[in-house]
Amino acid sequence: MDSKGRVVIKLGGSLITDKSKSKTINMSAIDKVCKVILKIQNEGYNLVIVHGAGSYGHILAKEMNIADGIDRNNEHAQRNAVKKIRKDMLELNSHVIESLENLNLRVAVHPPSKWAKGIGMNFKGDITIFEKESNRVIPVCFGDVVDREDEFEFGILSGDDLMYRLSVEIPDVKYTIFLLGDVGGVMDQPPTNPDAKILEIWSKNKFVKTKHNSDIDVTGGIDLKLDRAARISKHVSEVWFLDGRNPNRIIELINDGDTIGTKIIA
Ligand code: IP8
Numbered sequence: 001m002d003s004k005g006r007v008v009i010k011l012g013g014s015l016i017t018d019k020s021k022s023k024t025i026n027m028s029a030i031d032k033v034c035k036v037i038l039k040i041q042n043e044g045y046n047l048v049i050v051h052g053a054g055s056y057g058h059i060l061a062k063e064m065n066i067a068d069g070i071d072r073n074n075e076h077a078q079r080n081a082v083k084k085i086r087k088d089m090l091e092l093n094s095h096v097i098e099s100l101e102n103l104n105l106r107v108a109v110h111p112p113s114k115w116a117k118g119i120g121m122n123f124k125g126d127i128t129i130f131e132k133e134s135n136r137v138i139p140v141c142f143g144d145v146v147d148r149e150d151e152f153e154f155g156i157l158s159g160d161d162l163m164y165r166l167s168v169e170i171p172d173v174k175y176t177i178f179l180l181g182d183v184g185g186v187m188d189q190p191p192t193n194p195d196a197k198i199l200e201i202w203s204k205n206k207f208v209k210t211k212h213n214s215d216i217d218v219t220g221g222i223d224l225k226l227d228r229a230a231r232i233s234k235h236v237s238e239v240w241f242l243d244g245r246n247p248n249r250i251i252e253l254i255n256d257g258d259t260i261g262t263k264i265i266a
Contacts, residue, residue, distance in 0.1 A: 004044040005174035008167045013052030014181030015244035022059050034099040036247040049140045050159045056092040061218045069152025082145050086113050106137045112144035112157050119155040127169045158219035164228040168235045176236050179244030185262030203265045204230045229264040239264040
């Protein structure tokens with residue numbers, strides 16, 4: 001079957017792990033999303049999967065100040081932490097891969113520490129490896145600790161920056177989906193407020209007070225995601241923030257053109 005185009009999906013770290021407790025996996029959430037990924041492939045789309053770090057990356061990265069690069073006074077401990085976070089990210093990734101493979105989906109994993117250098121949207125790395133897979137093989141990557149070519153030596157490359165580059169540079173992306181762990185989309189008020197409602201549309205010039213737990217997240221939480229999503233929406237017409245706990249909404253979106261969640265426009 002000819003492909004209907006590509007769907008790029010990020011499984012947020014707060015969906016696939018408990019972000020507050022070191023290395024706690026949410027396997028049932030992963031399995032639920034992977035079943036939907038199978039359905040999307042059966043609908044005739046190619047997929048690209050990115051996942052966040054959750055409690056397999058953010059807690060130790062925060063504790064050891066990895067996002068700010070090398071600290072000469074704490075070099076040895078930091079280098080050990082970099083190794084440990086990379087190993088933990090591979091462990092988290094292996095849970096996602098196992099879930100996909102249990103459904104007989106074929107995958108190709110591209111750990112950023114092996115092919116990307118630098119942080120932020122302009123990191124260096126050959127994105128074309130993600131379009132070279134043969135049909136129906138799903139390329140997978142994740143937020144990671146990467147090397148930097150400057151005096152900082154290493155830093156954190158967020159899955160949200162990977163989402164930007166992959167959505168914009170790989171041809172034929174029809175949908176870019178950010179799956180969130182604890183909300184149904186972008187909320188009109190901090191999600192802790194019981195009156196908070198899901199915004200149907202979010203655009204950059206609309207001010208929204210978001211909740212960002214800076215105690216845990218070393219990248220940029222919802223604000224980084226929204227910035228990258230708005231930039232992606234200049235190139236991809238369907239960019240959405242959806243509730244990862246209800247992944248069937250992706251199918252609804254693809255089949256009916258609409259669903260519960262937030263559409264991002266630049
Ligand atoms: O959760 C962060 O990636 P993100 C990666 O996609 C690490 O922002 C290792 C903390």
